[in-house]
Amino acid sequence: MDKFKGLINGLILAGMLLSTQAPAAATTAPRKPALQSLNEPQTPTTHRTLPIKGYKTLGGTKILFIRIPGLPMFDALVSFAAGSALTPDQPGLAALTYGLLNEGVAGKDVNAIQATFDNLGARMDMGISQDRTWLSLRSLSDESRRTPALELFAQVLGKPLLPEESLPEVKSQFQYFLDLEDQSHAAQAREANLGQMFPGHGYAQSLYGTRAGLTSITRTQAQDFHRQAYAAGNAQITLVGDLTEEEAQRIGAQISAALPLGPAIAAIQPVTSPGAPGLLRIERPSTQAYLRLTQPSVLRSSPDYVALYMASSIFTNRLMNELRERRGLTYHVEAGLSALQAQGWLTVQLQAPPEQADAVLAHIKTMFSDFLAQGPTQQELDDIQQQLAGSSPLNSATNAQILKRLQIISAHDLPLDLDFSTQAALKLDLASIKSALNRHHHADQWRVVILGPKTDQQPLPAPSESATNAMCRMPGEIVAS
Template identity: 25%
Template sequence: MSDRIALPPVREERLENGLELVLARREGVPLCAVRLLVRAGSALDPDGRHGLAHLVSQSARRGTARRSGREVDEEVEGLGAELGAGADEDASYVGLSAPSEFLPQLLDVVADVAANPVFPAAELSRIRRREVAGLAHLLDEPGAVADRAAVAAVFGDHPYGHPVDGRARHLSACSRADVTGFHRRWFGPGNATLVIVGDLDLEAARALARRKLGRWRSAAAPAPELPPVAEPAREVLLVDRPDASQTQVRVAVPAFPRASPEYFPAVVANAVFGGGFTSRLMEAVRVNRGLSYGVRSRFAASRAGGFFYVSSFTRNETAAELVDVLLSESARFREGGPSEEELLRTQNYLCGLYPLALETHDQVADKLAEIKLYGVGEEEVTGYRERVRAVTAADCQAVARRHFPVERGVIVAVGPAKLLRKPLARFGPVRLLPAKSLV
């Protein structure tokens, strides 16, 4: 097995208007993955307008200078594609997977939606009502409630601390002027990257992209730098679900931004600790104690910061035991690091499976977009195996010392407060968080 990971030859170019163009031709099914990313996400939501970036991306497709929202849907779906639009904390996206023969028509729609949305008032109101109604249903998913509570607790008042899809009260307050203003301020070619990967002719795709987006003009400003993330105090956040027979548990702690030298040591340390089926956590929680069906940990890293979290669930009676195991396994890893056998097995696992993360046009397009957004370089992909193999047991232990939750971090439990309050109090001060405050 060659140790280098092959990416298809990537052709990059910056157009005169500032748009970054990334094209790659690959063998495979006759489809092309298209991603247009704009470096403006929910971190730029103004105070009192949480969810604005999300609302902009959801409503931009509801009408442009040349097409109504219905026409956008009919044109795209009539050609066998589905338009995806959304935001995360750092960026907004428009994308689709196009049958190769329809790429010109579909790229025209993508460009139109990103550059020329008109946000018709009636459509905007409708999307706002739909999003608010969707948030109410979210309260019925205990896992989603726990995830939201964990993000809010870790990041607090930081721009990453509110949910990307916003809060009902904030969304309702977003006016059309807020929406058009956000778009005007941040959506422009200088903030944007267009990625197309798949069964295409590079020269023709380049000419096509220039034709569709080369004339895009905008005074959009680059997004400002965000402040660092502050350390939250240890506490137990309880979201009451009186009738639940199972408690959702999260333990979360701030970590590092995406473009960090800690990235690879953290990938390896996390894989040993809570990544796959043979992780420490899986063994302790599922195999040895039968406490849960699933448990996992993950470093989530964005531009300005990130966090480490552990996620699981168990029947109400064993919630405290589960938290105890999660924390004591963190402590054990911090003290001893991985064994040589664990380290080698995990490195083989990560290196052997990495090609599966780059098997489809969509996966490659997403990876290229991620590289551009975080400025981490292709070498992260092509040199993945060398970098994973270079991580030592001491590196893993150092990551755990800095980021694993033992004394630090917040604990979230979603379940019957009456049963959980007392047993969980030994992990820190308990605070009851109304579910409605999360949406």
């Protein structure tokens, strides 16, 4: 391992956050009853101490690491600013390059790569989004298994063959994914809605590009894109598991050294001229109407993101209660914030009966207008904060969950603390949430898509007197199993 010594010495400490342990309870404290009423306030769960270590290699690769020695295994995730929105003028180039990465390295084709990982008890996964691509490795910590798994993983990342003979098959796969999107009403509604919001921007394109774009891409273009977008300065590494700090440094240096040399590429530009608010109707044969309402919002790194996230969760609960429980109009409705790096947006999406689509849309707009004017209630805030406090420890119970949260911290330059967002959310009050809502969101800024059959419109049904089990009951008080 001496060949990594110089690289390890070149690691620059970027930041480290140590959480303090909660003080132990006094031994003389009275014993609590074995059972506690659900009506009593619940004691907040003590968070595990999971300090994040941060480094940066001389090649410019950012590394975050959390040591968890409970199981003899570790997870490594390497992500690149190489998502589909980065190549709007060459639609499909980012996806095609990503799809070719594991098709072959020197001496191994795609089947041999998979067989080698299987024989080592390791697993490699891949993914792509509008912003980033990523490859992850799960391996045993034992050096005899870890070393060859990491060597092959580094080859796939830094020295893929991007073989010419694999081009037709990978293009065919992405053409098939485009066919699936054309057959999905939900995907069509989403694409149309983002086209309203971001005309001409890469975020409005499919992850897989276009048919014409895919057809025209050459291996040389994929090679050029790999050299630029998969360079060490454009990479971020997150490590979680049974590794010492020295081993994590060595692994980060090894992966970074295997990548092409190069700086971070230019970030995806935000949308400077979003489309005007309006309604787009798309006629399709369907038993349901697909509704999407979208308006601009903040980035994940914004100081107001947590407040707006809490607001969207509260508004989701209101929508579920009103449209599902009281009126039986939908199975699920959700308001949510995007977490992309160049542009944020708020979306409300649901399916509803086609004959009541217009009435549902009008009702959602009225509810949101009231929400902006009045803000959440104290009970709504208390409920969502209690739910968040209870669920947060469960969201960092496994290495995979921790790795995902760590990657979000890395991608958005958030504080080096897994519980930063949770703690910030628990400190919010009604005034701060209402203020954030009215700074960033507006009642008249919705871009709306209604996709479904053309039919005569009807008013909303009257709300039920009792919302309890409203969606589960059949005539004659028969309860669905």
